Amino acid sequence: MSYQYLLYDEEEKVGFISLNRPEKRNALSQGLLEELTTLLLKIGQEKKVKVVVLKGIGKTFSAGHDLKEIADGTPQDVLKLFQTCYLTMRAIREIPQPVIAQVHGVATAAGCQLVAAADLAVAAEDALFATPGVKIGLFCTTPAVFLSRNVGRKKAMEMLLTGEFMPAREALIYGLVNKVVPPGELETATRELAGKIARYSLSAIGAGKRAFYQQINMEDFQALNYATEVISLNTTTADAQEGIRAFLEKREPKWSDD
Incomplete structure (x- = not known):
């Protein structure tokens, strides 16, 4: 099956999903989220792979929701967008395969939510994480759910109230990611972690x-x-x-x- 906003490959019992909107910094549009949910559920049902790696094409993991869709949409459109994102997060949680976020560049707002919702995360040491909605008058309420379940209340509130970036090393200390590696080793380190898990039942x-x-x-x-x-x-x-x-x-x- 072909996708407009994703790339998908399977290799040695590992499925690799790539967000493929580099020109939009892999913004999580309605279409991308629908494709991602459909693909995750398909992976979960078919059980051809034992682990899923989620990464981004281009310079950014994901900059979060597509703000143009929010600005131009009716209230019903915007509600549908966030409900679709909810279904994506449910799919990550409910499929049997562990989902590993492979993070480079920036992961902001709903992009940071993707990292926090994943079961595991590996980040390049120059990766940055933020929930900057407060800066545009749109508090990151939905990203706050998984963020606060990863890093603890005080640090989560600091990120949500300031919108400032958290460097990868700090994200490791606070539990948002499992491992931080040099940028050139990100792909290898993520594959190594996925491969260890894929050996099991x-x-x-x-x-x-x-x-x-x-x-x-x-x-x-x-x-x-x-x-x-x-x-x-x-x-x-x-x-x-x-x-x-x-x-x-x-x-x-x-x-x-x-």
């Missing part, structure tokens, strides 16, 4: 991703009770049985989705 990865987000806001022992049920059921899967036998027999496991 998608059944186990998907169950673990779903359970992680289900338990994260529960009280400790409510979470432990839930996790106990999940891991008990997980032991009955074909891949868990194979993995345990392989460990005991000192051999490499053969996953059902390999």
Whole structure:
């Protein structure tokens, strides 16, 4: 399937999605978000790959929403745009594959939201992150949701209230990204991380991703009770049985989705 605003490739159980509006700094237009949601759900349903890497073509990861669409749209159009973005974030969360944001250049507003919503993120050391909506009178309320769940309340509010850039090294310290590497090593480092995860069972990865987000806001022992049920059921899967036998027999496991 061809896309107008995206590029997509699969390689060794990893899917690579590239935002492809370099002339608009990969702004998240209605059309791009619709394509991205459709593609993510397709990946999740087909299960051909075990990991998804999300990156940008050109000099920028993503500058956020297309402000021209917001300025020119009716209130109904704007609501539809933000609802479409909501569906994109839901797709990132709900597909079984972990989504890794590969960040270069800038990730601002909804572009920063994409990074925060991803399961993992690798950034070039010259990458910059910001939620600058306050500067144009449009507070970054939707990016605030995932941002505040990544970096903590005080730092999130600082970013939201000042609109200033957070350098990659600071983003690493505050938990917005997992790893920071020299620009020339960004592609290799992201592929290496994706490759490590892609060695494992998608059944186990998907169950673990779903359970992680289900338990994260529960009280400790409510979470432990839930996790106990999940891991008990997980032991009955074909891949868990194979993995345990392989460990005991000192051999490499053969996953059902390999």
